[in-house]
Amino acid sequence: MRKRGWSISAIARHLSRNRRTIRAYLNGEREPGKRRPAGLDAFAVVEEYCRIRLRQDPHLQATTLFEEVAGLGYAGGYSSFTRAIRERRLRPHCEPCHQVKGRDVAVIDHEPGAETQWDWVHLPDPPREWGWRREAYLLVGSLPYSGRWRGWLSGRQDQPHLIQGLHQVAERLGGLTLGWRFDRMSTVCDPKSGQVLASFAVVAKHYGVSVAICPPRRGQRKGSVEKSNDMAAQRWWRTVADDVTAEQAQSSLDAWCARTADMRVRWKNTQKMTVATFADAEPLAALPQPFPAVLSVSRMVSPQALVAFEGNFYSVPPGHRDQQVTVTRTLGAATIDIVSSAGNTLARHRLEPVGAHAIVRSAEHVLALEKAVLAATSDDRGPCRRKRRIPPSPQALAEAEQVRARLAGQEPSGRSGDGIGGVVDFAAYAAASRPLGPAAARADDSSGSPEQVTSDI
8 A cells, every 4th residue: 555655644544543553564663463562571581491391391281380480470371371382382392192182072961969080090209208119199089060179199009098088089079979980990890890899889888879880991981080180190290399298298289179270260151150169069968987998008117116107106016126017097996006917916006197297105115115225235334434534554555565666666575586586677778778988888898797797787
């Protein structure tokens, strides 16, 4: 239009734009398709941090990274944050991830309070202080109607720990639904036939729920818990520090679920709501007492005759240092038993709260340990007194004289007759190696005896 002779005012009227905008484009002050920033680039402050984190972990979710930079003081929005990551191409390309996308999925409607979906999540490389070797597990329970989910950390996947985790997660969710849905866990059903085990049917009857088993290789049938697993692994487990205990990690997971996972947006009848609002309105049944399953874990006795269990320490009689014992606990009971490898019950203590860092010692164990420590030392030896005056003994003084004589080049008294002559000082060898003077030369030319020559030297 400008080349055809149109004026700036005519172009502005024709395009319904401001004349200053038209003039800026014609003068090259602006470029089409590029928005002028309204202020300073807030992302520039955290750009290098995002580049380092994504280079370290290319699969780190943008929501997790956004939570990290928001904690550092980033004041921008999430949409502008992700746009900046795309425009700067900070995330490395992963070809295997782009090859598995594009499958069709279906949406399954769930009634409120009808079902809870369960699954184990394998968490590799837990902190060494946990004592869980090289793997940890997270039992995740999800309410598909509202989207609320909770998790429980465990070091094992056996049936007693599964029962304990079911009760812990259901308590965090707020109650029980009508049914529980599992994949083909060997602790719940026969993996081949899908028939529920008799030992787990008693558990389902105790809690008053029905058990549904997913078809084989149909992970999307319980897509709610699968997505919760992805959130737990990608957005929480990846950021767990190395210096936290298992109890602190569990507390951080509960806090993260209440702070972040429950604040996700949901829509109902064109009204914007959150997951927490949906979950609070979902009808759930009250929990009964925990099913009396018996938990058994192996522990090592410390030199102080203590056994660690769930963030506390419990005493055993002395004499079992560095031995492996078994801690047994019945769910719902207020006591624990410590059993030796031979099957003998060594101690029974009242169970302390998880992660209280309490040291529980019985009076008889304290007395027995003191007696064992005192018996390890002889009774005729008193305590060490470091301020006593102890001068050198006569034997030490005699040896000191021998040392002085030896260093002075003299024969120590009492050591003659051993076939060795007097000790020759190194100064004599040094004098013998000097050039001979006239007197020494005449003595050398004389036919004196070897003894006389030695005496002259």
